[in-house]
């Protein structure tokens with residue numbers, strides 16, 4: 001029943017992403033040392049300019065990518081005493097981690113009931129009990145390291161139909177079985193008290209969910225990585241990984257030789273590791289931020305300041321920022337084109353939920369890529385003896401990426417049971433290969449979206 005930001009991107013996007021190591025999908029923004037324009041980029045905490053790698057160096061673990069997966073892995077490894085170097089093609093949090101909806105959503109893009117049906121009971125139990133750990137890791141780190149990222153508690157799954165509400169009842173029972181005791185079902189009246197819209201028939205409140213300023217979380221984590229002795233190089237795209245007993249990551253001006261590599265490039269990795277590209281698909285989703293709302297209006301929309309996502313297959317998600325903007329996401333772009341006008345796609349969705357915002361200006365609109373897998377479950381594993389990876393959260397990655405960092409570090413430290421529970425999940429190639437995976441997935445998404453519209 002888990003609800004993914006499940007979307008497909010065009011085959012032209014795919015070709016473009018595959019044809020070079022990394023490109024920013026924002027129209028007019030090629031990969032550079034800048035962030036693409038977004039509310040987050042315009043409201044970052046001060047951060048140092050990090051150097052490009054210009055030497056040949058050695059370390060214990062080299063991590064490719066400074067999004068949440070890479071940073072969380074680095075942090076967990078440093079806490080265990082490893083030497084760590086992170087290589088980032090652009091800037092810390094340049095990818096999905098610095099652009100997302102900021103929603104701390106528990107579990108995985110397919111929920112534990114799907115996992116229970118497809119793997120042995122002991123493996124399912126282990127995976128189920130990890131489903132709420134990512135959110136705890138975020139909170140622990142924010143508190144321990146005093147990361148300023150506007151962390152707020154409380155996330156709502158909002159049902160548009162009675163069928164969706166029935167699913168949420170089952171989800172509550174399922175999550176309670178795995179230890180989440182912070183859930184509350186909301187009927188039509190109760191949800192009206194947390195979201196000022198007539199759109200919903202009810203919902204499920206998860207007080208262990210919540211929201212953050214995603215880029216400031218990534219920047220805060222990067223600062224901790226450096227405080228603990230790790231090195232992060234920006235503008236340092238890995239162009240090649242030379243495999244062998246001590247793999248070497250080469251950039252334009254330097255290299256890192258390590259005992260182990262961790263590949264954490266997710267939807268921006270391109271074809272650097274062909275085995276990973278073959279079994280995943282980058283997809284786009286779009287977000288807008290309104291102008292700051294006056295306090296009374298902001299409070300009326302979301303009185304408890306919870307974040308909300310609806311229960312459609314192609315879902316809308318929104319929340320208030322620290323300076324009271326409504327951050328609203330949910331776009332899907334199919335066909336061979338980039339979203340030329342993101343506001344034109346997302347604003348009507350926002351007005352459908354909140355018609356009272358018709359005179360409110362949109363200050364920012366941006367797009368980002370997440371990585372979809374065919375099963376919509378994340379792919380965690382190892383290539384050969386010494387190249388580890390985690391990718392493909394299929395839309396719900398803020399919590400999972402933090403868990404992934406911890407279990408990758410455990411595995412590199414020799415404790416593999418939790419890593420193995422993920423690594424044993426089957427990884428399927430997309431049917432149709434790179435050429436047809438996007439149109440076939442778009443067709444599948446269209447089918448589920450139609451079911452949502454018909455309420456069946």
Ligand SMILES: Cc1cc2nc3c(=O)[nH]c(=O)nc-3n(C[C@H](O)[C@H](O)[C@H](O)COP(=O)(O)OP(=O)(O)OC[C@H]3O[C@@H](n4cnc5c(N)ncnc54)[C@H](O)[C@@H]3O)c2cc1C
Pocket residue numbers: 005021022064065066067068069070087088089090091092093094095096097098099100101102103104105236237238239264265266267268269270272285286287317329367368369370371390391393394395396397398399401
């Ligand atoms: C617009 C949007 C909204 C979303 N909203 C939510 C949400 O509200 N809640 C939620 O749970 N999830 C959400 N997600 C998904 C979530 O953001 C991602 O799952 C998560 O951030 C992925 O983190 P990551 O570190 O694996 O990848 P990324 O954050 O994409 O980081 C990968 C990094 O690797 C770097 N890189 C790639 N290749 C190389 C290379 N060759 N050399 C060096 N560096 C390289 C990239 O530059 C990038 O910085 C959203 C995603 C998007 C795009």
